Amino acid sequence: MSAIIIMMYLSCADQTLDLSQPTIMGVLNTTPDSFSDGGSLFERDRLSLSLALQKAQQMVLEGAAIIDVGGESTRPGAAAVSQEEELQRVVPVVEAIRREMDVIVSVDTSSPAVMTAAAAAGAGLINDVRALRREGALAAAVKTGLPVCLMHMQGEPGSMQDEPRYDDVVTDVAGFLARRLADCERQGLPRQRILLDPGFGFGKTVAHNLALLKGLDKLAAMAQPLLVGLSRKSLIGKVLGRDLADRLPGSLALMLMAVQKGAHIVRVHDVAATADVLKLYRAVATA
Ligand code: 7PJ
Numbered sequence: 001m002s003a004i005i006i007m008m009y010l011s012c013a014d015q016t017l018d019l020s021q022p023t024i025m026g027v028l029n030t031t032p033d034s035f036s037d038g039g040s041l042f043e044r045d046r047l048s049l050s051l052a053l054q055k056a057q058q059m060v061l062e063g064a065a066i067i068d069v070g071g072e073s074t075r076p077g078a079a080a081v082s083q084e085e086e087l088q089r090v091v092p093v094v095e096a097i098r099r100e101m102d103v104i105v106s107v108d109t110s111s112p113a114v115m116t117a118a119a120a121a122g123a124g125l126i127n128d129v130r131a132l133r134r135e136g137a138l139a140a141a142v143k144t145g146l147p148v149c150l151m152h153m154q155g156e157p158g159s160m161q162d163e164p165r166y167d168d169v170v171t172d173v174a175g176f177l178a179r180r181l182a183d184c185e186r187q188g189l190p191r192q193r194i195l196l197d198p199g200f201g202f203g204k205t206v207a208h209n210l211a212l213l214k215g216l217d218k219l220a221a222m223a224q225p226l227l228v229g230l231s232r233k234s235l236i237g238k239v240l241g242r243d244l245a246d247r248l249p250g251s252l253a254l255m256l257m258a259v260q261k262g263a264h265i266v267r268v269h270d271v272a273a274t275a276d277v278l279k280l281y282r283a284v285a286t287a
Helices: 049-062 083-100 112-120 137-144 169-186 206-214 216-220 234-240 248-260 271-285
Strands: 009-012 015-018 023-029 066-070 104-108 125-128 148-151 194-197 227-229 265-268
Touching: 023 049, 023 271, 049 066, 049 083, 049 271, 066 083, 066 125, 083 104, 083 112, 104 112, 112 125, 112 137, 125 137, 148 169, 169 194, 169 206, 169 216, 194 227, 206 216, 206 234, 206 248, 234 248, 248 265, 248 271, 265 271
Parallel strands: 023 066, 023 265, 066 104, 104 125, 125 148, 148 194, 227 265
Antiparallel strands: 009 015
8 A cells, every 4th residue: 555645535626536545447438449449339430428328337336436538549550630529529428427427537638628628518637648748738727627647658649659768767757747747836737636647558668668567656656646557558468468358367467566556546448357456455455
């Protein structure tokens, strides 16, 4: 269990997120082409709101405290999405989830317009893989009043896996996040509204990802809530030689290691299995 928890509760607009225990963020992809479950919410080439709601409801029942709604695929080489298309995919889903169930909705976006519209539709958290570096994103995020997850990524999705380089991956990622944290704070985003994420798989080789997980406690020591996404990622495929469909045991193992090194929120595709592991983790932690 991490000894460093500065904020036990995170204020997400009209909802509160309890971070005193490891928390599950379930992934809801509204993209036709995401790397692990792209297209699963589509019917006859159209995003189905009822399939999206069903999937969200299932994840809530299984134990997700947050549903992360994304409309841009960031897998290497994915097609860019227009702002209009991203708005059309994401906003109705955010609105429908908030109308139908009591869960915090986060919006996985780098687009200022999507941040603004999603917040108006009831989103409680912004999750930006580009750490608010897109023009206008920081100002838009500040205006929403919502907390933001700042993620580390080296390069851009299209080319980030070409030749990632670090002097020392843990120090470099920690340094980037510390600078971003300070910049955002200077520009009006209070520290109490900032979560950090090392960005597993975003501009990192297998060796980088493994070293980053091994040194994750150094990021936890930055005393901001720490979010990690390891679920089904290609490092599992590469270390174990497993296709996407066979990465659950690997995902659970890495997830638990991250929690033991201080992660507060785990972003996952397989909520029920993750909830079982965390239940056992808590049973032992409180024995
Ligand atoms: C992450 C994410 C992650 C955060 C994706 C995938 C690729 N957001 N969005 N952290 N990954 N904060 O689901 O494998 O690791 S998209």
